[in-house]
Amino acid sequence: MHLASYGQAVELWDGPRKIAIESQTAPGDVWLPSRRIASVDIVHDVAVAESVWRSLETPDQCTPYQRFDLLAAWQRHVGKRAGLLPFLVIARDDDNRPLGLLPLALQTTIGVRCATFMGGAHATFNMGLWDREFAASATGADLHALMNMLAARNEADILVLRQQPAYWRELQNPLALLPHEPSAAHCPVRTIERGATEVNLISETVRRRLNRKERNLQAFAGYRYYIASNDADIARLLDWFFRLKPERLAQQKLPNIFAEPGVEQFIREACMTKLPGGSHLIDIHALECDEEVLAIFAGVSNGDRCSMMFNTYTMSRKARCSPGLILIRNMVDHFAAQNYRAFDFGIGSFDYKLVFCKDHEPIFDSFIPLSLRGRLMVGTVSALNGVKRLVKSNSALHRFALNFRNHVLLK
DSSP states (O other): OOOOOTTSOOOOOOOOEEEEOOOSSSOSEEEEOOOOOOEEEEEOOTTTTHHHHHHHOOTTTSOGGGOHHHHHHHIIIIITTTTOEEEEEEEEOTTOOEEEEEEEEEEEETTEEEEEETTGGGOSOOOOEEOHHHHHHOOHHHHHHHHHHHHHHTSOSEEEEEEEESEETTEEOGGGGSSOEEOSSOOEEEEOOTTOOHHHHSOHHHHHHHHHHHHHHHTSTTOEEEEOOSHHHHHHHHHHHHHHHHHHHHHTTOOOGGGSTTHHHHHHHHHHOBOTTSOBSSEEEEEEOSSOEEEEEEEEEOSSEEEEEEEEEOOSGGGGGOHHHHHHHHHHHHHHHTTOOEEEOOSSOOHHHHHHOOEEOOEEEEEEEOSHHHHHHHHHHHHHHHHHHHHHHOHHHHHHHHHHHHHHHHO
16 A cells, blocks of 8 residues: 655645636626635534534435434444544635535544544445535545644544445545555445336346245235334334344354444434434334244435345244345335435345345545554554455455354354
């Protein structure tokens, strides 16, 4: 990885821009100041940054994982208990208008002050919230200037910014203008073409196989697919999830991130919080019958794309009918009917994801030093990231790593 020298001076200004505005009331040329970063605020209280945060929170300027309500709940229940301090970076122009906000959290480990994106393992994608005009025209000099200003504040040693999309809804991610490297993990994604048919979305072979399996489930009374919309159904489905998921993870010999302090409270609050229009911060899609819940998938969406966060399915004999895959088929058809353009099932190239998602989202990591201590650390962080990429890209190494981890967990 090539590291830029953030200690060098960077020219911030390219002079005023002259733009022509056609108007019946104000013809002629109008001079406006260039929208370049002139100052940076660092805020350590989520509530203090709320108004700026919400002003930048639109579906085409940030991912749904960076919504204020979602990350405020995460910080209350998870971040605070983990000793993480909000580190909200607000970039402003020379008129004090916000150009961007980085929703970060700060933690000191072995003497190094490390800032990471809020949301932790529960956010598939991490991205700043940016003024659209600035993001579209941002240059490397703009972002180097931002890093210089952060370094001058001497409040963090290194930014470890993982799982960033290169673009969001065709808007470039300005942080991609800084030195970065591919993320260690992949995120399978499926684009939904306009006018897609059932055959375009899911192959006829897969759909026919799932239809056969579903006929066995349709024999049970009350069989249905739906999106939970009332508090009673949400609470009931989450009760089932938090009871069953530990058993499922233990069976797979995987660590249970949902047992970490505050995680259950965070998820319950986010699933209960409504957005304008009636949907929830996290929507729960469910397949069930009167006897039991068969499967759930829960995730975030923004009217254009749906991204899943967590899921599980029954451990009863009905699991033989592939209720998880049948639920996904229902979800794909639902989002296509709503004119969504894409969906994904989070980080990790598991077989069930590849049945539905044929492409990979380009995501990257940035390790940005802000001090001498940070420069000493960044090489180590990057090297570890390279090892993870190597292991995940080599099937034999990946199997060995999984077996080793499972052996440690079982001891």
